[in-house]
Amino acid sequence: xxxxxVSKLSGKKPSVALIxxxxxxxxxxxxxxxxxxxxxxxxxxxxxxxxxxxxxxxxIAGNPPEERVTKLTExxxxxxxxxxxxxxxxxxxxxxxxxxQNMASNACALAFGQPNFFTPRLINPFLVPSAPAQAVSFxxxxxxxxxxxxxxxxxxxxxxxxxxxxxxxxIATGNLDFFDNTRDVIRPEHVLASGSLPPGFPATxxxxxxxxDGGCVSNTPLDAVVDAPxxxxxxxxxxxxxDAAGRPPQTMNEVLWRAKQIQYASRTAHHxxxxxxxxxxxxxxxxxxxxxxxxxxxxxxxxxxxARRVDIVHVIYHPSAxxxxxxxxxxxxxxxxxxxxxxxxxxxxxxxxxxxxxQEVPAHLGALVHRxxxxxxxxxxxxxxxxxxxxRAPKAA
Numbered sequence: 198x199x200x201x202x203v204s205k206l207s208g209k210k211p212s213v214a215l216i217x218x219x220x221x222x223x224x225x226x227x228x229x230x231x232x233x234x235x236x237x238x239x240x241x242x243x244x245x246x247x248x249x250x251x252x253x254x255x256x257i258a259g260n261p262p263e264e265r266v267t268k269l270t271e272x273x274x275x276x277x278x279x280x281x282x283x284x285x286x287x288x289x290x291x292x293x294x295x296x297x298q299n300m301a302s303n304a305c306a307l308a309f310g311q312p313n314f315f316t317p318r319l320i321n322p323f324l325v326p327s328a329p330a331q332a333v334s335f336x337x338x339x340x341x342x343x344x345x346x347x348x349x350x351x352x353x354x355x356x357x358x359x360x361x362x363x364x365x366x367x368i369a370t371g372n373l374d375f376f377d378n379t380r381d382v383i384r385p386e387h388v389l390a391s392g393s394l395p396p397g398f399p400a401t402x403x404x405x406x407x408x409x410d411g412g413c414v415s416n417t418p419l420d421a422v423v424d425a426p427x428x429x430x431x432x433x434x435x436x437x438x439x440d441a442a443g444r445p446p447q448t449m450n451e452v453l454w455r456a457k458q459i460q461y462a463s464r465t466a467h468h469x470x471x472x473x474x475x476x477x478x479x480x481x482x483x484x485x486x487x488x489x490x491x492x493x494x495x496x497x498x499x500x501x502x503x504a505r506r507v508d509i510v511h512v513i514y515h516p517s518a519x520x521x522x523x524x525x526x527x528x529x530x531x532x533x534x535x536x537x538x539x540x541x542x543x544x545x546x547x548x549x550x551x552x553x554x555x556q557e558v559p560a561h562l563g564a565l566v567h568r569x570x571x572x573x574x575x576x577x578x579x580x581x582x583x584x585x586x587x588x589r590a591p592k593a594a
Contacts, residue, residue: 514540
C-alpha cells in the first residue's frame with residue numbers, strides 16, 4: 198500500500214487483518230503471501246489462524262516485522278528435510294519425476310515423521326486398549342512445542358503489539374473456541390492445540406480442556422476478525438489453501454486430491470458470503486436507524502452498527518501439476534519453495550490491483566469480496582442475501 202494512502206471512510210490508513218487457513222504442508226504458501234505483504238508495508242494489525250495457519254500466525258505475531266519472513270523461512274527449513282533428488286534445469290518435462298519425489302517425501306513423513314514437528318509413536322494406537330487422550334494418536338507432536346519456542350517470542354505475543362487469535366475445537370463441547378492474546382496469555386500449547394488434527398495428532402490440553410484442530414469445525418477463522426467493530430476500514434487478507442473448484446478427475450490420484458480439496462474447501466465460499474452478508478445487513482440496519490425508520494427504532498445501539506467498511510481479499514492457492522493427493526503431509530523443500538512462490542506472486546497481483554482502495558463501495562453495502570486466483574483479481578457481485586434462506590423457504594405448490 199503506497200505511503201500516505203488513506204481510507205475515504207476513516208481518513209486513515211486501513212487496518213489489516215491476516216487470516217491463515219489450515220492445510221498442513223500447504224501452509225508454505227502463506228510464507229510467500231506474507232512476504233509480499235511485508236514488502237509493501239502491509240504488516241497485519243491482527244493475525245488469526247487455524248492449524249498450520251496458527252503456527253505461521255504465532256511466528257508472525259512473535260517477531261518484529263523486519264524478522265518475520267526470515268523466521269518463517271527458518272522454521273519451515275527446520276521442519277523439513279532436503280529433497281531426495283536435486284532440482285536442476287533441463288529441457289525435458291520432469292513433472293513425473295517430481296511426483297515420484299513428492300510421493301517418496303510423503304512416505305517418509307508417514308513413516309518417520311517430520312523433524313522438529315512430529316514423530317511416530319513406537320506402538321500402534323490400535324494395539325493400545327486405553328490411554329489418556331493426549332496419547333491416542335499415531336504421532337507425538339511434542340517436538341513442535343520446542344520449535345515454537347525457538348521461532349516465536351511469546352513474551353512479544355503477549356505484549357499485544359499484534360493481536361493474535363487461534364481457533365481450536367473443544368472436544369467436550371464440539372465448539373470452535375478462540376484463544377486471543379487480548380484476553381488470554383498465549384503459550385505454545387495454545388498454538389499446538391489449534392493444529393492437533395486427529396487421528397494423526399493427539400489432543401492438546403489447555404487449562405482444564407482438551408482440544409483438537411480447529412479445522413474439525415471450521416478451517417477459516419474469519420468470524421473472529423470481522424465481528425470486531427473497532428476498525429473503520431478493515432482489509433482482511435484471507436489465505437485459502439484449498440480450491441473448491443476443479444475439473445472432473447481422470448485418475449485415482451486425481452479422485453483422492455479432488456475429494457480432499459472439496460472436503461476442506463466446500464464451505465469456505467459460503468462462509469465468506471455469509472460473513473459479507475452479515476456485515477451488509479448490519480450496515481443496512483444502521484442506515485435505517487439513522488433515517489429514523491420506525492420499524493428499526495427498537496433495535497438497540499451496538500458498536501457493530503457503527504459506520505465501517507470491510508474488504509475481504511480471498512486468496513486461493515492452486516497447486517501445481519506435481520502435487521499429490523497427500524500434499525498436506527508432503528514437506529519436500531522443492532514443494533515448499535513452489536508453494537511459497539505461488540503465494541508471493543498471488544499476493545503481489547492483489548497488491549498491484551489494490552481493489553480495497555480503488556473500488557468504491559455502493560452506499561447500501563458495508564463489505565466487498567475480492568477474489569484472487571491464478572494471479573488475477575476480481576471483485577465479486579454483492580453477496581446473495583437469500584443464499585442462506587432459500588433452502589428453508591417454503592416452495593410454491
